[in-house]
Amino acid sequence: xxxxxxxxxxxxxxxxxxxxxxxxxxxxxxxxxxxxxxxxxxxxxxxxxxxxxxxxxxxxxxxxxxxxxxxxxxxxxxxxxxxxxxxxxxxxxxxxxxxxxxxxxxxxxxxxxxxxxxxxxxxxxxxxxxxxxxxxxxxxxxxxxxxxxxxxxxxxxxxxxxxxxxxxxxxxxxxxxxxxxxxxxxxxxxxxxxxxxxxxxxxxxxxxxxxxxxxxxxxxxxxxxxxxxxxxxxxxxxxxxxxxxxxxxxxxxxxxxxxxxxxxxxxxxxxxxxxxxxxxxxxxxxxxxxxxxxxxxxxxxxxxxxxxxxxxxxxxxxxxxxxxxxxxxxxxxxxxxxxxxxxxxxxxxxxxxxxxxxxxxxxxxxxxxxxxxxxxxxxxxxxxxxxxxxxxxxxxxxxxxxxxxxxxxxxxxxxxxxxxxxxxxxxxxxxxxxxxxxxxxxxxxxxx
Ligand code: NAD
Numbered sequence: 001x002x003x004x005x006x007x008x009x010x011x012x013x014x015x016x017x018x019x020x021x022x023x024x025x026x027x028x029x030x031x032x033x034x035x036x037x038x039x040x041x042x043x044x045x046x047x048x049x050x051x052x053x054x055x056x057x058x059x060x061x062x063x064x065x066x067x068x069x070x071x072x073x074x075x076x077x078x079x080x081x082x083x084x085x086x087x088x089x090x091x092x093x094x095x096x097x098x099x100x101x102x103x104x105x106x107x108x109x110x111x112x113x114x115x116x117x118x119x120x121x122x123x124x125x126x127x128x129x130x131x132x133x134x135x136x137x138x139x140x141x142x143x144x145x146x147x148x149x150x151x152x153x154x155x156x157x158x159x160x161x162x163x164x165x166x167x168x169x170x171x172x173x174x175x176x177x178x179x180x181x182x183x184x185x186x187x188x189x190x191x192x193x194x195x196x197x198x199x200x201x202x203x204x205x206x207x208x209x210x211x212x213x214x215x216x217x218x219x220x221x222x223x224x225x226x227x228x229x230x231x232x233x234x235x236x237x238x239x240x241x242x243x244x245x246x247x248x249x250x251x252x253x254x255x256x257x258x259x260x261x262x263x264x265x266x267x268x269x270x271x272x273x274x275x276x277x278x279x280x281x282x283x284x285x286x287x288x289x290x291x292x293x294x295x296x297x298x299x300x301x302x303x304x305x306x307x308x309x310x311x312x313x314x315x316x317x318x319x320x321x322x323x324x325x326x327x328x329x330x331x332x333x334x335x336x337x338x339x340x341x342x343x344x345x346x347x348x349x350x351x352x353x354x355x356x357x358x359x360x361x362x363x364x365x366x367x368x369x370x371x372x373x374x375x376x377x378x379x380x381x382x383x384x385x386x387x388x389x390x391x392x393x394x395x396x397x398x399x400x401x402x403x404x405x406x407x408x409x410x411x412x413x414x415x416x417x418x419x420x421x422x423x424x425x426x427x428x429x430x431x432x433x434x435x436x437x438x439x440x441x442x443x444x445x446x447x448x
Contacts, residue, residue, distance in 0.1 A: 012087075
C-alpha cells in the first residue's frame with residue numbers, strides 16, 4: 001500500500017474518541033505505524049485489547065485487522081508519543097463551554113502543550129478537532145513558548161468531516177482533504193501522511209490555517225441551515241394544512257436544491273452541529289462580524305422548537321395532558337447507527353415528556369447505556385417489544401432500521417392504544433393508518 005518512495009511517517013493520534021480512534025485505526029490499516037494516545041486509561045486498555053469503546057459499524061473489524069498487522073499501539077504516555085511521531089494528529093474534544101456558546105478549548109490546549117514540551121526533533125502537530133477560527137494561530141505561539149529551544153515544531157490544521165455511522169468509509173474515502181498549512185514542509189508532511197488516500201484521487205485543498213478552520217464550521221453551518229430551512233417550512237405547513245413531505249419531495253427535484261439534508265423532522269443534534277454553530281456564532285461576534293452569521297441563532301431556535309413541537313403532538317394524542325400517560329420513546333441516539341447521545345433530540349424529547357409527568361419507556365438498539373448514564377431517571381427497555389408494551393402513545397425519535405421495519409399490525413397488538421407520533425417521517429403513514437393507528441407527524445396534516 002506504500003505509494004511513497006521514502007519511509008512512511010510515523011503517526012500519533014492524540015485523543016481516541018469517535019474521531020481519534022477511527023482515524024488511528026484506519027491509518028494503521030492503510031499501512032502506517034500508529035500510536036493512539038488518550039488521557040483515559042480505560043479507553044486505551046479497551047482499544048489495546050481490540051475492543052472499540054463505542055458503536056461504529058465496521059470499526060471493530062478494522063481495529064482487529066490493524067492490531068493483527070502489528071502497526072497499531074495505544075498508550076497514555078505522552079513521552080512515548082513525543083518520541084514516536086513524525087506527524088501528530090490532535091483529535092481531542094471541543095465541547096460547548098458550560099454557561100456559554102463558546103467552545104471549550106482546554107483539552108486542545110492541554111494536548112498541544114503536553115506534546116510540544118516533550119518533542120525535541122522535527123515534527124508536525126496537526127489539529128483535527130473542530131475549533132474557532134484563529135485557534136491554530138494562537139496555538140502556534142503557545143507551542144513555540146513551551147517547546148525546547150531549537151526544536152523544529154510546526155503546526156497545521158486538517159479539519160475532519162467524517163459522519164458517525166459512516167466513519168470508516170468517510171475516513172478511508174473522504175470527499176476531500178483540507179490542509180491548513182504555513183509552509184511547504186507542512187504540506188509535504190500532510191501529503192505523506194495521507195498518501196494512499198490522495199493516490200485514490202481524493203481532492204486536496206491546500207489553504208492557510210484560518211481558512212481550514214473556517215471550512216469545517218462553514219460546512220456544518222450550511223448543513224444545519226438546510227435542515228432548519230425545511231423544518232421552518234414544516235412550521236408553515238402546520239399552520240396551513242400543507243404537507244412538508246410533499247413539499248420537500250417537490251423541492252428536491254431541483255438540482256440546485258437537492259434531496260440531501262432536506263428531510264423534515266425532529267432536527268439535528270449530536271456532538272457536532274449544535275455546538276459548532278453556537279461556537280461559530282460566538283467567535284464571529286468576537287471578530288466583529290457577528291451580523292454575518294446572526295441567522296445561525298434562528299437556525300438553532302427553529303431546531304429546538306421541533307423538540308417542543310414533538311412533545312406537543314404526543315400531548316395532543318394523549319388527550320391534552322401527559323400526566324401519568326405511558327409513552328414509548330423509540331430511540332435515544334442523535335441519529336441511527338450511532339450510540340452517541342450528546343445533545344440528542346430523542347433524549348431531549350424523552351426528558352421533556354418525563355418532566356410533564358409521562359411514564360416514559362425508552363428503547364434504543366445501541367444507545368441505552370449511554371442514555372442511562374445521562375438520564376438515569378428515565379426507564380429503559382431492552383427490547384422494542386418491552387418498550388411499547390402497554391404504551392398509550394408511541395413516539396419515534398431516532399429512525400433506526402429496526403423501527404422502520406416494525407410491523408404496525410404486530411405493534412398494535414402490544415400497545416394499549418394505537419397512537420403514534422413519527423418524529424422522523426420514517427414510517428409508512430398509510431400502513432399505520434390501515435392497521436388502525438392514529439398517526440401524526442410534524443408538518444403533515446391530520447388525517448382522520
Ligand atoms: P470524544 O469526546 O469522543 O473524544 C475525545 C477524546 O479526547 C476522549 O477520549 C478524551 O478522553 C480525549 N482527551 C481529552 N483531553 C485529552 C488530552 N489532553 N490528551 C489526550 N486525550 C484527551 O470526541 P469526538 O467526537 O471524537 O470529537 C473530537 C473532535 O473532533 C471535536 O472537536 C469534534 O467537534 C471533532 N469532530 C468530531 C466528529 C464526530 O463525528 N464525532 C466529526 C468531525 C469532527
